[in-house]
Amino acid sequence: MRASPLAEHFADLRTQRHALQFGMWLFLVTEVLMFGALFVLWATYYQNHAVDFRAAAQHNSLWRGSLNTYILVTSSFTAGIAVWAVQHDRSKLAMKLLGATFALGVIFLVIKATEYAGHFEHGIFPGRHYRFEELMTQGAVLFFSIYFVLTGLHVVHLLIGLGVLLWMMRNLRRRRFTAEYHAGLELGTMYWSLVDIIWLVIWPLLYLVR
Amino acid sequence: MERKISALHYLIGYAAIVVLVSLNLGLSFLDLGATGLFLTGLLSAASVIVVVLVFMHLLEHAPTVLLVVVSGVFFLALLASLMILDVVARAPEGQPSPPPDTMQERG
Amino acid sequence: MNHDETAERMAPDELDYLRVERGLWSWLTTTDHKRVGILFLISTTIALFLGGMYAMLLRAELVQPARDLFDAAQYNRIFTLHGVIMVFLFMIPAIPSGFGNFLLPIMIGAKDVAFPRLNLASWYIYLFGAVWIFVSLFGGGIDTGWTFYTPYSTTSPSAVLPATIGVFIVGFASITTGLNLIVTVHTMRTKGMRWHDMPLFVWSIYATSVIQILATPVLAMAILLVAVDKALTIGIFDPAVGGDPVLFQHLFWFYSHPAVYIMILPAMAVISEIVCTFSRKNPASYRAIAYSSIGIAFTGFLAWGHHMFVAGIATIDAAIFGVLSMFVALFSAIKVFTWVATLYRGSIRFDTPLFYFFGFLFLFVFGGMTGVAVATQSLDVHWHDTYFVVAHFHFIMVGGTISAFLGALHYWLPKMFGRMYNEKAGFFGATAVFIGFFLTFFPQFLLGNAGMPRRYYSYPEQYQPLNMLSTGGAWLLGIAILFSVVNLLVALKWGRKASANPWNSRGYEWTTRSPPPKHNFVGTPVFNRGCYEYALNEDEADARVTTR
Numbered sequence: 067m068r069a070s071p072l073a074e075h076f077a078d079l080r081t082q083r084h085a086l087q088f089g090m091w092l093f094l095v096t097e098v099l100m101f102g103a104l105f106v107l108w109a110t111y112y113q114n115h116a117v118d119f120r121a122a123a124q125h126n127s128l129w130r131g132s133l134n135t136y137i138l139v140t141s142s143f144t145a146g147i148a149v150w151a152v153q154h155d156r157s158k159l160a161m162k163l164l165g166a167t168f169a170l171g172v173i174f175l176v177i178k179a180t181e182y183a184g185h186f187e188h189g190i191f192p193g194r195h196y197r198f199e200e201l202m203t204q205g206a207v208l209f210f211s212i213y214f215v216l217t218g219l220h221v222v223h224l225l226i227g228l229g230v231l232l233w234m235m236r237n238l239r240r241r242r243f244t245a246e247y248h249a250g251l252e253l254g255t256m257y258w259s260l261v262d263i264i265w266l267v268i269w270p271l272l273y274l275v276r
Numbered sequence: 277m278e279r280k281i282s283a284l285h286y287l288i289g290y291a292a293i294v295v296l297v298s299l300n301l302g303l304s305f306l307d308l309g310a311t312g313l314f315l316t317g318l319l320s321a322a323s324v325i326v327v328v329l330v331f332m333h334l335l336e337h338a339p340t341v342l343l344v345v346v347s348g349v350f351f352l353a354l355l356a357s358l359m360i361l362d363v364v365a366r367a368p369e370g371q372p373s374p375p376p377d378t379m380q381e382r383g
Numbered sequence: 384m385n386h387d388e389t390a391e392r393m394a395p396d397e398l399d400y401l402r403v404e405r406g407l408w409s410w411l412t413t414t415d416h417k418r419v420g421i422l423f424l425i426s427t428t429i430a431l432f433l434g435g436m437y438a439m440l441l442r443a444e445l446v447q448p449a450r451d452l453f454d455a456a457q458y459n460r461i462f463t464l465h466g467v468i469m470v471f472l473f474m475i476p477a478i479p480s481g482f483g484n485f486l487l488p489i490m491i492g493a494k495d496v497a498f499p500r501l502n503l504a505s506w507y508i509y510l511f512g513a514v515w516i517f518v519s520l521f522g523g524g525i526d527t528g529w530t531f532y533t534p535y536s537t538t539s540p541s542a543v544l545p546a547t548i549g550v551f552i553v554g555f556a557s558i559t560t561g562l563n564l565i566v567t568v569h570t571m572r573t574k575g576m577r578w579h580d581m582p583l584f585v586w587s588i589y590a591t592s593v594i595q596i597l598a599t600p601v602l603a604m605a606i607l608l609v610a611v612d613k614a615l616t617i618g619i620f621d622p623a624v625g626g627d628p629v630l631f632q633h634l635f636w637f638y639s640h641p642a643v644y645i646m647i648l649p650a651m652a653v654i655s656e657i658v659c660t661f662s663r664k665n666p667a668s669y670r671a672i673a674y675s676s677i678g679i680a681f682t683g684f685l686a687w688g689h690h691m692f693v694a695g696i697a698t699i700d701a702a703i704f705g706v707l708s709m710f711v712a713l714f715s716a717i718k719v720f721t722w723v724a725t726l727y728r729g730s731i732r733f734d735t736p737l738f739y740f741f742g743f744l745f746l747f748v749f750g751g752m753t754g755v756a757v758a759t760q761s762l763d764v765h766w767h768d769t770y771f772v773v774a775h776f777h778f779i780m781v782g783g784t785i786s787a788f789l790g791a792l793h794y795w796l797p798k799m800f801g802r803m804y805n806e807k808a809g810f811f812g813a814t815a816v817f818i819g820f821f822l823t824f825f826p827q828f829l830l831g832n833a834g835m836p837r838r839y840y841s842y843p844e845q846y847q848p849l850n851m852l853s854t855g856g857a858w859l860l861g862i863a864i865l866f867s868v869v870n871l872l873v874a875l876k877w878g879r880k881a882s883a884n885p886w887n888s889r890g891y892e893w894t895t896r897s898p899p900p901k902h903n904f905v906g907t908p909v910f911n912r913g914c915y916e917y918a919l920n921e922d923e924a925d926a927r928v929t930t931r
Contacts, residue, residue, distance in 0.1 A: 114363060150282075270320045358700060
C-alpha cells in the first residue's frame with residue numbers, strides 16, 4: 067500500500083486538495099496582475115501612439131503569431147484532457163497527452179525563435195538598439211520595446227511550464243497521480259493554461275491591432 | 277469524490293475557443309477603427325474566460341476562488357482606467373499638464 | 384483551575400517547539416511556522432538596526448546647515464539605502480511574516496500554515512533578495528531614492544541593477560507569505576470556528592495578505608522594467624524614445640500606496656489584541672474592527688495618484704485621486720474610536736504593551752490626520768517633497784508600526800520563549816521611544832511647513848534649531864529602541880520563567896503552553912467561548928477550551 071499523500075498538518079485529503087487549488091489560484095492572480103501591468107502599459111501608450119502602434123504591428127508576422135495561438139490553445143486542451151484521463155484511470159493516454167502538450171510548447175518556441183530572427187534581421191531590437199529604418203517613429207520604438215519585454219517574459223514562463231510538464235510526466239510514470247488524488251497534475255496543468263491565457267492577450271495586442 | 281467532468285465538456289470548450297480565436301483573426305482583416313478594437317477586446321476576453329472556466333476548472337472550484345479572480349481583474353481595470361484617463365486628459369499632444377496655479381510667494 | 388493546568392490539558396507533556404529539535408541545521412531546515420516566524424523576526428530586526436544606522440548618519444549630517452560629513456552624492460545614497468532597507472526589509476515583512484507566521488495558526492487552532500515548506504522558502508527568498516540589496520550596498524549603493532523614479536533610476540551611475548533585482552525578489556517573499564496565510568485562514572480553522580469567531584489579529588493579517596497578493600505583482604513589473612532598462616537599455620519610460628516617466632510612477636505607486644497599508648494593518652492587528660487583553664474586555668464592536676480591516680485594504684487601492692499631484696498628471700485624474708484618498712481615513716478612524724471605546728470601563732492593566740498602545744494611539748492619529756491633510760491636493764502642492772510629508776509618514780510608520788512592533792515583542796515574548804521581561808525596563812524603554820520619536824519627527828512638520836525640502840543634505844540657516852532638535856531626538860529614539868530590544872534579549876536568557884498565560888488573556892494563543900509544543904495543541908482544539916469573552920469567570924473560561 068503506497069504511503070498516503072496526505073500531509074500531517076491537513077485534516078484530510080479533501081482539505082489538502084482544496085488548499086492547493088486555492089493557493090494555485092492566488093498565485094495565478096499574481097501572474098495575471100504582473101502581466102496585466104504590461105498590458106495596461108500597452109493600452110496607455112496606445113492612446114497617443116495608435117497610428118504608430120498599428121503600423122508597427124504590421125511588421126509582426128500575423129501568420130506565425132496566429133499559428134502560435136492555435137498551438138497554445140490546443141496544448142491547453144491536451145493538458146486539460148490529461149486530467150480527465152487520469153480521473154478515468156487512463157494513465158497511458160494521460161502520458162501521451164502530456165507529451166503532446168510538451169511537443170506543442172516546443173513548436174511554439176521554435177516558431178517564436180524564427181520570428182525573433184526575422185526581427186533582428188530587419189534591425190528591430192528593443193529600446194535604444196532599435197535601428198529599423200523603414201519605421202523610425204517613437205511609437206514604433208515603444209511598441210517593439212513592449213513587444214520584446216512581453217514576449218520575452220512569456221517565453222520565460224513557457225520554459226518554466228515545460229519544466230512543470232516534465233515533472234508531471236515523471237510523477238505520472240511513478241504512479242504518484244491516481245484517480246483518487248492527483249492535485250499536482252491539476253495544479254501543473256493550470257499553470258500551463260496560464261501560459262496560454264497570457265498569450266491570448268499578447269496576441270491581439272501585438273498582432274491583431276494593425 | 278469530486279464530480280467527474282466529461283470529455284465532451286473539454287471538447288466543447290476547445291471548439292468554442294477555436295471559434296473565438298478564428299473570429300478574432302478574421303476581424304483583424306477588416307478595418308473597423310474603434311469598434312474593431314472593442315470587438316477584438318471582447319473576443320479576446322471571451323476566449324480567456326473559456327480557458328479559465330473549462331481548462332483551469334474554475335467552474336468546479338469553490339466560489340471563493342471566483343472572488344479572488346474577480347478582485348484581481350477589478351483592480352487591474354482600476355489601474356488601467358486611471359492611468360489611461362491621465363494620459364488622455366492631459367494637455368494636447370500628451371504633454372504633462374501645467375502645474376496648479378499656486379505660485380504665490382512663500383511666507 | 385489555573386491557566387497552566389489548561390495549557391497542560393491542551394498540550395500535555397511534550398517538548399516545546401524550541402527544544403524538540405536543536406542545532407542550527409534544525410532551524411535552517413525547519414517547516415514549523417513558529418520557527419519560521421522567529422527567523423523572520425531576527426532578520427527583520429537586524430534590518431531595522433541597519434536601516435536605523437543610515438538614519439542616524441543622515442541626521443548627523445543635518446545638524447549643521449552646510450556640508451560637513453557627506454557631500455550630496457553620498458547623502459543621496461544614505462537616504463536611499465535608509466528607505467530601501469526600512470521599507471522592503473523591515474516594514475513590509477516584520478509583523479506579517481514574523482508575528483503573523485508564529486501566531487495565526489495557533490489563533491485559529493491549526494497545527495501549522497497551509498504550506499509549511501513554502502513558508503520556509505519564503506524566508507530564503509527574503510534572504511536572497513536581501514543579499515542582492517547588499518551587493519548594491521557594497522557596490523557603492525544607490526542614489527535614486529527608494530522610489531526609483533525614472534528616468535534618473537535608469538540612467539544613474541549607481542548600483543541600481545542589483546538593488547532592483549533585490550527588491551523584485553523580496554517582493555516574492557511578501558507574496559508567498561500572503562498566499563500562505565490566506566489559504567491557512569480559509570482552510571485550516573479548527574472545528575467550529577467561523578470567520579466571526581476568529582481573533583481580530585487574524586482579520587487584519589488576512590487583509591494585509593490580500594493586499595500583498597494584489598499589489599506586489601505590479602511593483603514587480605515596474606521594478607523589472609527599470610532593471611531591464613538598466614541592463615539592456617530597453618527604455619520603456621525613457622523620454623528620448625517616447626517613453627513617459629510618469630507611467631512608471633503610476634505603476635510604482637499602485638503598489639506602494641497599498642504597501643503602506645501592508646505596513647499598518649499588521650500593526651493594527653497587534654493593537655486589537657493588546658487593547659482587549661489589557662482592558663480585559665470585549666472589543667466595543669468586533670465587526671467594526673474586523674470589517675474596517677477589509678475596508679482599509681480595499682480603499683487603499685484607490686488612492687495612489689495622490690503621490691503624483693505635482694508630477695504632471697491630468698488635473699481631472701488628480702482630482703479623482705484626491706477624493707478617493709479620503710475614504711481610507713474613515714476606516715482607520717472607526718478602528719481608533721473602537722479601540723478607545725474598548726478601554727472605557729475596562730479593567731486596565733498597565734504594562735509595557737499597553738504603553739506602546741498609548742504611544743501608538745497618539746502618534747497614529749497625528750500621522751493619520753496629517754495624511755488627510757496631504758491628500759488634499761491644494762495643500763499638497765505646498766507640502767510635497769518637503770519635510771512635512773516625511774514627518775507624516777514617519778508618524779505612521781515609526782510612531783504607529785514600530786510602536787506596535789515593539790509592543791508585540793513585549794506582549795508575546797512570554798508565549799514565544801516562556802520568559803518574562805523586566806517590566807520597569809520595558810516601561811522605561813516605551814517612554815523613551817515615545818519621547819525620542821516625538822522630538823525627532825514633530826519638528827519636521829514645522830520644518831516642512833516652513834519650506835525645507837526633503838532629500839537635501841544642506842539647508843538655509845534659519846532651519847538649524849529644529850534640525851538640531853530632530854537629530855537629538857533621533858539619538859534618543861535609537862538608544863531607546865536598542866535598550867528595549869536588549870531588555871528582551873536579556874529576558875531570553877535570564878528572564879523569569881513565564882506561565883502559560885501571564886497576562887490572564889482570553890486569547891486562544893494563551894490556552895496552550897508557553898512556549899507551545901511543535902504542533903501547538905494535541906489533537907484538534909475546540910474553543911467553546913469567544914477569544915475576548917471576559918464576562919465569564921476564570922474557571923468557566925478555562926473549562927470551555929477542550930481538545931479532541
